Every structure is written in structure tokens, then in C-alpha cells.
Amino acid sequence: MQSKNKRARRKLLVIEDDPGLQAQLKWAYEDFDVIIAGDRAAALTALRAEEPAVVTLDLGLPPDPDGTSEGFAVLDAIVELKPDTKIIVASGHGARESALSAIERGAYDFYAKPVDIDELGLIVRRAFELHAIETENARLSERVGKDQTVLGGLITAAPEMLTVARTIERVANTNVSVMLLGASGTGKELLARGVHDASPRADGEFVAINCAAIPESLLESELFGHEKGAFTGAVKTTPGKIEQADGGTLFLDEVGDIPLPLQVKLLRFLQERTIERIGGRRALAVDTRIVCATHQDLEAMIADGRFREDLFYRLAEIVIRIPALKERAGDPPLLAKAFLTRFAVEMNPQVKGFAPDALAAIEAWEWPGNVRELENRVKRAVIMADGRLITAVDLDLASDGAEDDQPLNLKAAREQVDRLVIRRALARSDGNISGTARLLGISRPTLYDLMKQYDLTP
């Protein structure tokens, strides 16, 4: 019990040669685990043994108690040894200059002597907080960098997803057709590509077709192609997606949306592995691997005759269920960090990580839109962030008061959201009306009207 408590306490290393001050500081910070060192050797030993997150450093140390040379030497040594340590430098009278150059050399902050215990306490506490955030962010980055990237772009640390990835790697070598079942945004397309990339067909084409996005009347021609003159508008012979995927992989996305007549034709292709273009007379052999996906309940569709059972069994030689993001322990913050790093480089390099409230919100949110939603929220937050750390507000995940405060009246609810969004947009554009209107996608007169209505001022 005792040792556990001790381990959890925050370690503060005080490097100070004045015995009076040593005692005073030790006494003042009894909620920290204070370690005292009076010279360079003692300081470095303590640094190695205790790994304190925060250090206060008096620059005037023996053998140069009236100068700064020894203090700077200690500073350099700590920065070299443990660069994540937050070092707070004490500046004596008229030593502001040296405090500033200490910061240039890697110190985190400085305080002026004589020591004001409360003021120094604040600086120390802030340093601990920042250190904790940076440690958490660094830990996440490290995890992202290492073995969490499998199958090309897939990032995960969750056992359920690692099982999915392993299954995919195993089936990739074969020609069996794979059905991916998962809610929207769970990574079905990414995994379909994973199947292709891990297969011996990787040099061939990966051809994706979203069966829900193409009008029924065009879907057949998209899949099977057509000969010149096959129908009005067929001005030249065009191969279909199936043919394009010869030697590669065909990804049938939203396969549950294929109308019944076309299901028959697709089944024939899967049985015979040949196609005929619309208006064509020749059977063309096509060698392709089929991967399909849907968010629909195909079993229910089979039960009421909207999906052919025989087609289902051809498509679903292997079925892989992709868990929702919420069910992947540890993945939301891991993915969030990966997306942050990616988008920050592209769009806003000053952004370095997540504030604690943002991490808590990421853990707590249900992620109904899964990875796609997470990606979008982080992207928008990176673009909008003002500071180095993304907050829950930037992610649009700040809970505004308790559930009970939420109005049930639709008009009141809309007003509340309008106010919130307008205030946020005003803040983002520093009160500039044109900028705010642009952010909100409304005209300036409309914005003026709304601000008047809600009694808002820039």
C-alpha cells in the first residue's frame, strides 16, 4: 500500500545549495515527493534514480555559487539525459538575462528569487500537468509508430481487430471470396484493399464499385460493360468493372443494394467465371478475386426474398465481422493521435496533441460513425485549433451541461445550438463579421439578423 502510494506521487527534484531554502521548499511542497540535491553529482544521480518529471534548478551552484556556469552545466546535462524533464530555473536578482538564456537552452520556465512559494507552486503544478499530457501523447505516438500498423494503413491495438487483420492476412493468399460486415465507417474499404495488397494479386488492379451509389439502370453496364450500339448512347465499346479487375480484385461495396435481376447475372459470373458485355455475343473469361461489403442485414434480406441465398453463399465463402470502434478497447485515442499527427503535418503544424478534456471526451464518446467520424472530427479540430493542444470543444465533443439541462422543445434546442455555434464562429474569427459569416456558410445580413435575435455581440 505504502509503496504504491509513493510511486503514484509526483516527484519534484529541487537542486539548491542553500540549506535554508532546501528545508523551506521541502516543507512547502509536501504534496509532492520532494528530492533535494545540492550539487551536480547529487542532481544527476537523483535524476537517473528517480526520474522526476519536474526539476527546480538554482543556477548558482558550487563550485561557482555566485555565477551561473555550474547551473548551466547541470541544465545541459539534464536536457541531454532526460529531455522530457520540465526544468524550472531560479533567477537571482538581476539574473533575468541568464534565466532567459536558460530557456533557450531547454529550460521550461523560470522564477525570480526571493522565492514566492505560492507563485513557484503554480509554476511547478503547471509543469507537472504539461509533463503528464506530453507523456500521454508521446506514449500514443510511440504506439502508433510501432506494431499497431498492420495490413498497410490499418491502425489498431485492439485484440478483436488484430484477429480480423490476421484472418485477412491468412485468406489473402487464397482465392476465396470475402464478405466484410460492419457498420458505416468501420473500415470495410480499407480492409478490402488490405485483402488485395496482401494477396498474390497485389500487382493487379483493385477495382471498387459502390453498388448503392449507381442508379439501377446503369449498374449492369458498369459491372459487365457494353458493346458499341448495345443501347442508345452506347457510342463505343466499354469494358465493365468486372473485366477491369481481371488479374486483380473486385470490391463490390454495398452488395446488398444490387437489384434481384442483376443478382442472377452476378451469380452466373461467379459460377462460370465468364462475362458477356451488354450487347455482346462472346463469353469473356475473367480471373478476379471478389471481396464484398455491406452494412445491411443480408440474412434478413434473404428471409424476405430481397437477396438470393445462392449468391450469398458464393460471395460469403469467408465472412469477416468488423467490430464497431466503440468495441475496440484503446483504439479511439490511438487512432485520434494518428490522425492528429497526419493532419497536423498537412494543415496546421503548431498542433501537437490533445488536452486532457479532449482525451476524456474521445474515450467517452460512442462513435456512431466509427473511424470515419473520428477522422473527420480530428481533421476539423486540427484545422480549427488555436493552440498547441486540441480541446474537447475543438472536437465538438464538449458536453454543455448535464442531460437534464437540455431543452426538449425543438425551437429552444435550435436556438441553443445556434447561439453556441455563432459564438464559436465569432471567437474563431476574432469577432470579424465577414469571417464569421463565411465560417457559418451564411450571408452577412443573415448573420446580423441572428446576432440581433440572440442578442450576441462580436
Ligand SMILES: Nc1ncnc2c1ncn2[C@@H]1O[C@H](COP(=O)(O)OP(=O)(O)OP(=O)(O)O)[C@@H](O)[C@H]1O
Ligand atoms: N483501423 C483504421 N486505421 C486507420 N484508418 C482507418 C481505420 N479504419 C478506417 N480508417 C479510415 O477511416 C475512413 C473510413 O474507412 P472506410 O472507408 O474503409 O470505412 P467503410 O466501412 O467502408 O465506411 P462506409 O460504410 O462509410 O463506406 C477511411 O479514411 C479509412 O482510411
Ligand SMILES: [Mg+2]
Ligand atoms: Mg465504404
